[in-house]
Amino acid sequence: AAGVIQSPRHLIKEKRETATLKCYPIPRHDTVYWYQQGPGQDPQFLISFYEKMQSDKGSIPDRFSAQQFSDYHSELNMSSLELGDSALYFCASSLTGGRAEAFFGQGTRLTVV
Amino acid sequence: GQNIDQPTEMTATEGAIVQINCTYQTSGFNGLFWYQQHAGEAPTFLSYNVLDGLEEKGRFSSFLSRSKGYSYLLLKELQMKDSASYLCAVRLGGSYIPTFGRGTSLIVHP
Numbered sequence: 001a002a003g004v005i006q007s008p009r010h011l012i013k014e015k016r017e018t019a020t021l022k023c024y025p026i027p028r029h030d031t032v033y034w035y036q037q038g039p040g041q042d043p044q045f046l047i048s049f050y051e052k053m054q055s056d057k058g059s060i061p062d063r064f065s066a067q068q069f070s071d072y073h074s075e076l077n078m079s080s081l082e083l084g085d086s087a088l089y090f091c092a093s094s095l096t097g098g099r100a101e102a103f104f105g106q107g108t109r110l111t112v113v
Numbered sequence: 114g115q116n117i118d119q120p121t122e123m124t125a126t127e128g129a130i131v132q133i134n135c136t137y138q139t140s141g142f143n144g145l146f147w148y149q150q151h152a153g154e155a156p157t158f159l160s161y162n163v164l165d166g167l168e169e170k171g172r173f174s175s176f177l178s179r180s181k182g183y184s185y186l187l188l189k190e191l192q193m194k195d196s197a198s199y200l201c202a203v204r205l206g207g208s209y210i211p212t213f214g215r216g217t218s219l220i221v222h223p
Contacts, residue, residue, distance in 0.1 A: 033210065042200065042213040043156065056210050090155055092211075102146065102202075102211055104155040 002026055004093050004105035012111045013081050021076040021108045025093030031055070032074045033102065034066060037088040049074055081112045117214035119201050124220045125191055133186045133217045135201030143204035146211055147175050147186045150198045159186065159199075188219075196221045 005024040013019050025032050031050045035043035036059075045058035049068035060066070063081075068074040078085060088109050094102040116138045125131040135145070144163045148156035160168055162177035162184060174187040188195055198218050202211035 031209075042215050045210050045212065048210060056208065058210070088153070094209075101158060101161045103158050104148070106155045109153070 004091055004103055006089075006091050006105035006108050008108060009106065010109050010111075012113060014113055015081055015083060017081050017112075019078045019081060019110060021078070021089050021091075021110070023074045023076070023091030023093075023105060025072055025074070025091070026103060029093035029095050030072070031094040031096075031102075032068055032072070033092045033094070034060075034074070034076050035090040035092065035104075037090060037107075039087075043090060046076070078110075083112050086110060086112045116205060117201055117203055117212065119199075119214045119217045121215065122218045122220070124222065127191055127193060127221055127223050129191050130187065130189050131191060131219065133188075133199050133201075133219065135184045135186075135203075135214060137182045137184075137201075137203045137205070137214075139182070139203065139205040141206045141208075142179055143209055145175075145177055145184050145204070146200075146202040147173075147184075148200040148202060149195075150200055150216070152198075156200055191221050193221050193223070195219065 007022045033048045034046040037043045046060040048056045052068045064078050066076045088107045090107045092102045092104045118136045147159040150156045160175035167176045172189045177184045198216040200216045201214040
């Protein structure tokens with residue numbers, strides 16, 4: 001069965017650079033969530049989309065933005081990167097506005113140097 | 114996840130049974146997940162409980178009591194590969210966003 005696809009799997013950026021992370025949800029899933037997980041931390045919710053509209057916002061810094069496109073894939077744009085942004089970034093998708101199970105992608109490991 | 118509590122670490126013996134508890138406080142509830150996560154990898158979906166009771170899936174079972182704000186994950190016939198972090202995530206306060214607890218690090222030894 002198709003799963004949530006994230007790209008790239010690994011990304012190394014320098015401070016103050018920008019990064020774009022991509023997420024392709026499971027086909028027919030209408031809800032996408034983005035999470036950030038620092039070393040030894042639990043995943044922290046950043047932002048979510050339902051039917052291409054932002055539905056909820058968590059602890060997403062103002063330097064970050066995200067959107068969901070007509071084909072339901074989503075992109076997380078990160079600017080003015082800081083060392084503290086180094087983390088695993090996960091995308092998850094779900095059906096029926098998020099009322100069903102949420103499945104996670106393999107994540108993007110971002111390292112800011 | 115300040116409203117979700119799990120033990121930080123547990124150890125168990127290969128072949129044994131282990132129960133990982135999760136308690137939560139919320140004025141609204143829309144479901145509870147259990148995920149398994151190996152270091153550096155994505156959380157893998159294990160179970161999703163919306164109604165009270167026990168859900169069984171092979172060696173893994175999950176129980177929910179909404180009135181008590183309590184769930185547990187039961188792992189039977191433990192294998193070394195079950196050594197991982199187990200994350201409880203709850204859709205809290207009327208939201209459909211899964212909010213994660215700190216996770217329980219399970220160490221299975223021979």
